[in-house]
Amino acid sequence: MTRRSSARLLLTLAALAAGPSLAADARADEARQEAPSTIAVVSAPGDRFGLRVVAELESLGFRTVILDPAADEPASRAFLEASARDAGAIAAIRAVPSGGGVEVWIADRVTGKTVLREMADDAGDAGAPGRDAALALRVVELLRASLLEAALPAPPPGELPATPEIREKLRILAPAALADAPSPSPPPPALRVSLAPGALLSPGGLGAAASLDLGVAVMPSEHVGVVAFTAIPLTGARLDRAQRSVGLSVQLTGAGVRLTTRADRWAPSADLGLVVVSLHGAGMAVRSGFGDGESSAMTVAPFLRLGLAFAVTPRFRLRADVLASAIVEGVSIQSAERDIATWGQPMMLSSAGVDLGWF
Structure with missing residues (x-):
């Protein structure tokens, strides 16, 4: 066997060995692109509040993925946007404790906005089930309010379009449909x-x-x-x-x-x-x-x-x-x-x- 034939055989074997891995990566990328309603929740595994947010999102029909942040990773817009992109998600949510309750960060790739909101803890002691449920519901409503801006006649520019799946889950109209929707007729003259x-x-x-x-x-x-x-x-x-x-x-x-x-x-x-x-x-x-x-x-x-x-x-x-x-x-x-x-x-x-x- 010549040296050239040996090199050709080695390349062929390497391609065959890498094929399944490349196919798996391609399928993962394809699945990621076909999951337009995925929300990334940046939370430590087993965190009760993070799990409660996941439960609220899934009750609306969103897919979720939990991302474990590094212990020394501060909450920031750049970190959240990068986390959402890496997960193929339309938005990323992170909640960190603060003096009066929790500080909620939401990076919304549909509207291109990052929302920061301080939510007061009015439901009892930290970690209590009632407290977690109330705050998680407010976090999800904050995300919905941000996504609803995609229905404005001139929506904010974002990285991703508001797909029909997202509009169906949030019951929002496309901007063109909203502009063409008939306005309520005024009452007739008395x-x-x-x-x-x-x-x-x-x-x-x-x-x-x-x-x-x-x-x-x-x-x-x-x-x-x-x-x-x-x-x-x-x-x-x-x-x-x-x-x-x-x-x-x-x-x-x-x-x-x-x-x-x-x-x-x-x-x-x-x-x-x-x-x-x-x-x-x-x-x-x-x-x-x-x-x-x-x-x-x-x-x-x-x-x-x-x-x-x-x-x-x-x-x-x-x-x-x-x-x-x-x-x-x-x-x-x-x-x-x-x-x-x-x-x-x-x-x-x-x-x-x-x-x-x-x-």
Whole structure:
């Protein structure tokens, strides 16, 4: 065997011998990279407080690794960051005794911050189980508060990204999702004013009349409020007969309670109350059970009004309403002392217009 052949054989044997070790190291490095939610706890083995912190972290689903610090190694940012990197962890925690309790160091590689916090010992003697549990829980909450900064629209720059696994464990949104998340919708305006043309109709011989419906609604709560409205006549209901033409002008003024549902776009409503009906006749006598006059009368009736609003903006809506009512004793329209028509059993006002919110 030549010298060159011997050297080649030795290299081959050395590579075969080192293969398992290199493969193991590669698998360890790969496992380390695939453990994005590992937390390093720098604590002496068997330390009760360190073990309690580990238990709290593992209850949240984090993987943990305990690192034994050198006896003379002081707590510092450089030491913690190096410990986290060596362990392939996203953060390292170390707690050292202090005069008033414990001094907690947290190196967070996701936000690139190192947090130092003095935690007072308010739970009893050092080493007591209750004391360890209370302080460990506060340490974990301090870590969570630091990691939650990764959800800010402009998160602090760190060595590692906040992976989906970390976000799932902490229930935090990605910055882009947080920026795109819809903000809570403001409450709708409590005072609304409506303006709507409409048509007033009642069977009994007279035709329909045009009116202008003006309304005000005050909604101190989302579902219940009060309303008031008036329907101003624009034209009168007319009846044309041979050699005689008569007309009736009707104004409605009402108030009641509004029931509605909160909706982003569509808002149905129902109004219940009483309406005062004022009638004025031209060329006729108007008589009702509530009050009589040669050409005018007034009466009161209950009403039900159903409405539907569509919100173009929170303050500007399009709405339509239908009001139904009935005068109990009815209204008699007389000409030459003879009844020629009746009105108000029942009556209906339909309107469509705009609804404006102010406050």
